[in-house]
Amino acid sequence: MSALSRRALLCGCAGLVAAGGVAGLADLARAAGADRADTGGALRIGYLPITDASPLLVAHGAGTVAPGIVDSAKPVLFRSWASLAEAFLTRQVDVVHLLMPMAVQLKYGLGADIRVLGWNHTNGSALTVAPHITEPEQLAGTQVAIPFWWSIHNILVQQYLRAHGLRPVIRRGASRSDRTVELIAMSPSDMVPALANRSIAGFTVADPFNAAAGVRGVGRIHRYLGDIWRDHACCALVVHQDLLDRRPEVAQALTDGVVAAQRRIDTxxxxxxxxxxxGYLPQPLPAITTALTYPKPPPVRHPEWNPQRIGFQPFPFPSFTAALVAAMPDTVVDGDTRFLSRLDPQRVHDELVDDRFVRAALNRAGGAAAVGLPDSLTRTEEIDPS
Incomplete structure (x- = not known):
């Protein structure tokens, strides 16, 4: 990989973590083509240390994937979405959990030949703020951290801010009088320390970082993102297209194992x-346990949605993909958004997602009801940023 491409992927604002698309990244995506693929051998797992990765980690740790499908060596931990994306595009790892909007950006913005096999989880994220902040209006004139520009976190926190008369801005200082909030991209592992030293007023990210802030007493959950978009997908199970083309039986075994892991988690x-x-997550056990259970959640707007509960069902609803893609153009990002104008929200799902494997896995598991889904495998999206 060239020095330019590496800098583009790893640096804070000019690279993938901030811009989501700069010169050289399309070449990087093409360089991760079939000629560099390992068409045999076990799949290498890459992940961020968040509860979103739980199905992949449990599939590995509990052995729910058939022997020989995934590498027996410990999955590779990455600290930022940029470094995970770099490793995936350059074939250092073969299967990852990626932010769903990030998967859209990689495929359509960078031209990466990738496919989503299913959802890793639903919910599992929140907006966490400094203890003294009790109303959204108090965020005016402050900085709030997001984990990645192309994330459901960025989309939903912006919808929430606007619903409360606040305006998200980037690369400019926030103003209390103008009711602006500056959004900055930050690796999840840096968020709790940044909140503790008051360099930011809040962050929105996956757990267990929200739970960890509460356990440490440096922050409090202000709003679960699942209380804004019911059972939204955050991370999806992503592989390269050539795996499906050349080894569909391996893709099926992987999907079967992840679905089995999701069911095991819920038990x-x-x-x-x-x-x-x-050995998989570096956070303390109390934070991880809290993140998976939230025995005493704060008041929520939609208690019937159970927004505090991270869900583990694998089916990727087309209605979600369409609504997600429709929301992306209205979201401020630090990067090239021109590719969004070419997207038809109703077509992206069929081009990005291949649900054959998860449908087969659900049939083997006893049907959609086995994971709490309707037999029709359809739903209506419910979104309320107020």
Whole structure:
């Protein structure tokens, strides 16, 4: 990889973590083509240390994937979405959990030949703020961190801010009088320390970082993102297209194993927390347990949605993909958004997602009802940023 491409992927504002698309990244995506693919051998897992990765980690730790499908070596931990994307595009890892909007950007903005096999989870994220902040209006004139420009976190926090008369801005200082909030991209592992030293007023990210801020007493959950968009997908299971073309049986076994892991998680979440704390996630066990269970959540706007509960169902609803793609052009990002004008929200799902494998996995598991889904595998999106 060239020095330019590496800098583009890893630096804070000029690279993938901030801009989501700069000169050289399309070439990087093309360089990760079929000629560099390992068409045999076990799949290498890459992940960020967040509860979103739980299905992949449990699939590895509990052995729910058939032997020989995934590498027996420990999955590779990355600290930022940029570094995970770099490793995936350059074939250092073969299967990852990626932010759903990021998967859209990689495919259409960079031309990466990737496919979503299913959802890793639903919900599992929140907007966490400094303890003294009790109303959204208090965020005016402050900085709020997001994990990635192409993330459901960025989309939903902007919808929330606008619903409360605040205006998100980037690369400019926030003003209390103008009711602006400056958004900055930050690696999840840096968010709790930044909130503790008051360099930011809040952050929106996946757990267990929200739970960790509460356990440490440096922040409090202000709003679960699942209280804004019911059972939204945050991370999806992503592989390269050539895996589906050349080894569909491996893709099926991988999907079967992830679905089995999701069902296993739901049977005993405290036990899952112990497994994750035993070598996969660096956060303390109390934070991980809280993130998976939230025994005493704060008041929520939609209690019937159970927004505090991270969900583990794998089916990627087309209605969600369409609504997500429709929301992306209205979201401020630090990067090239021109590709969005070419997208038809009603077509992206079929081009990005291949649900054949998850449908087969659900049939083997006893049908959609086995993971709490309707037999029709359809739903209506419910979004309320107020």
């Amino acid at each position: 005993d979440r405290p036990a899952t927390a112990k497994m994750l704390a035993g």
